[in-house]
Amino acid sequence: MHNEDAGAGPEPSNASYFLIYGLILALIGAQVLVSMNSASIGGAAIYLNLLIAGAQACLLAYFFMHLKGADNLTWLIAGAGLFWIAIMFILMLNDYLTRQIAAY
């Protein structure tokens, strides 16, 4: 990762970026397919779509955003973001989803 001239830099493999690009493209196609068939898939469609979006986000973060070769501090910050968003989801939904819906 370290280059004496320019400092730490991106890994120089264009082929791997094209591979990841292709994978995410395939996931976009999968998302469209799920949506077009969601009448037959039923309630699971939203979970499938979120799973696909999660996979797309992971590929982007790991390869395009260079988490792959990142230092521990960057991983800590990325992990903290996920942890805090989890707190936000859990505590807020814990409140709203346990209230009487009739109140709204």
Next chain:
Amino acid sequence: MSTDSSGVLCHHFDNIQQQQSAARMGMWLFLVTEVLFFGGAFVAYTAYRIWYPEAFLAGSSKLILGFAAINSVLLLTSSLTITFGIHAAHRGDEKMLKRFLLVTILLALVFLGIKAKEYYIDFQEHLIPGTLFITPVHEGHPSPAEEFEAMGVNPGHVQLFFMFYYCMTGIHVLHMIVGVGLIGWLYFLATRGYFKHKERFVYVEVTSLYWHFVDMMWFFLVAILYAAGPHKSLF
């Protein structure tokens, strides 16, 4: 403010690697705040989606999935081109850097153009919360509210879905415009020879982090807004 002969290293850093790490960490910290910023909207959407699933599915099925898919491809391709831009900057190849930045900007502008077209179609179909929603689209045709009521769905709840749709895609568009501005600034700097010092590639890299994040948010918006409901056709 710089202590090295090239003017790249700022005086308060020991070396260029430390300076680059600080730039990356700063952007990652900013992105964490962005996650929480978008997160509030996602949590609110989740609560209402759980309360009114039928209305949200019905609303989603009115959105144009084909536009969303094309925009996903455009944004993903722009993520690829800006990544190649980092490589060009890392090599000190300003000519290629400018090309990649320009292609990234063009892809983003096409995205924004498609989004504008989509908003216009939504406006024409009166898929906007408020008075238009209860106004017939054409003489003798039902309004969106009447249409959804005939489907057995509460039109008020569908309007809530569209409120989320406009707020969330609007925030995303705002981020896109900021991103285009930042990449445009990098392009301007490249025309002035700023990236002749290849150590400065990190400024392209931190901007790309923001750009990839905008891309990432779009994937989740497609999942919960466009692809959530059943679609019979792409357009």
